[in-house]
Amino acid sequence: MNEEVIQTPVPSTGPLELTKMTGTVTLTLTDKNGNVKQEQTLSNIITAVGLAHMANRISGVSSPAAMGWMAVGTNAVAAAVGNTLLGAEVARVALSPAVSIVTTTQANDTILYQATFGAGVGTGALTEAGVFGVVTANTGPMLNRLVFAVVNKGASDLLAISWKVKVA
Numbered sequence: 001m002n003e004e005v006i007q008t009p010v011p012s013t014g015p016l017e018l019t020k021m022t023g024t025v026t027l028t029l030t031d032k033n034g035n036v037k038q039e040q041t042l043s044n045i046i047t048a049v050g051l052a053h054m055a056n057r058i059s060g061v062s063s064p065a066a067m068g069w070m071a072v073g074t075n076a077v078a079a080a081v082g083n084t085l086l087g088a089e090v091a092r093v094a095l096s097p098a099v100s101i102v103t104t105t106q107a108n109d110t111i112l113y114q115a116t117f118g119a120g121v122g123t124g125a126l127t128e129a130g131v132f133g134v135v136t137a138n139t140g141p142m143l144n145r146l147v148f149a150v151v152n153k154g155a156s157d158l159l160a161i162s163w164k165v166k167v168a
Contacts, residue, residue, distance in 0.1 A: 021046050023144050024164045025129070032119065032156040040148055045079040046165070050143035053133065067143050068095055069113035069132045070073065070161060076127040085138055086130050086145065091122030092137050097162040104166050113163040119156050126151045131163055 023044040029037045056062045075087020093115050104110040113131050127150055131143040144165065153159050 015027055020159075020167050020168070022168075023118065023146075025146050025148075025167070026162045027148060027151060028136055028162075029098075030152060030160070030162045031154075032158075037157065039149055040151075041075070042146060042148055044144045044146035044163070045081060045083070046144045047083050047142055048081050049084055049141045050131075052057050053141050053143060054118050065133050066099060067113065067131050068098070069093065069135055070095060070113060071130050071132055071137070071162070072117060072122045072126045072159070073128040074125060074131075076147055076150075079147045083130075083145045084140045084142055086128050086142070089138050090124060090126070090127075091123065092132065092135065093117055094135070095131075096113050102164070104147070104164065105168055109168050111165045111167070113165070116126050117153065117159040117161075119158065122159065123153050123155050123157075126153055126159070129161055129163075 005167045023046055025044050026041045028039045031037055053064050055124050069092050071086055071089050071092035073086035073150040077087050095113055095115050097114060100112045102112045122138045128147050130145045133141045
């Protein structure tokens with residue numbers, strides 16, 4: 001006997017909860033004397049792997065390592081939620097300082113990742129960046145990916161990247 005299941009939606013008694021994660025990235029290229037040569041502030045893609053990583057960390061079901069590295073590359077193919085690596089990684093550095101929590105709108109609502117690619121590190125025509133959970137180049141998990149207008153980093157230049165992931 002087939003029984004029809006009828007589901008009745010539960011009426012809302014208050015505002016809907018619309019929590020989401022958004023990323024904002026600032027790239028600052030300076031010369032060896034600290035003069036700003038180029039600066040960009042852009043939005044990024046939080047990857048599917050990155051969302052799963054965050055859900056696992058929040059739930060405590062599994063304990064993936066915290067994101068601790070940032071990488072840059074030279075591939076300009078548009079970022080997509082399904083990305084698991086950069087298209088053409090050229091350098092990966094440890095976050096410095098380590099990950100911190102800052103306030104954007106509500107108290108402690110934003111994760112801040114920062115890294116600097118020093119003189120001789122990650123030189124060339126850079127067009128992509130990502131935050132990673134392992135030190136090994138061309139290996140995930142990748143939290144997020146950004147594709148940006150070319151940043152021509154010379155051998156004596158420094159590239160500072162400040163990556164904010166807001167949970168609100």
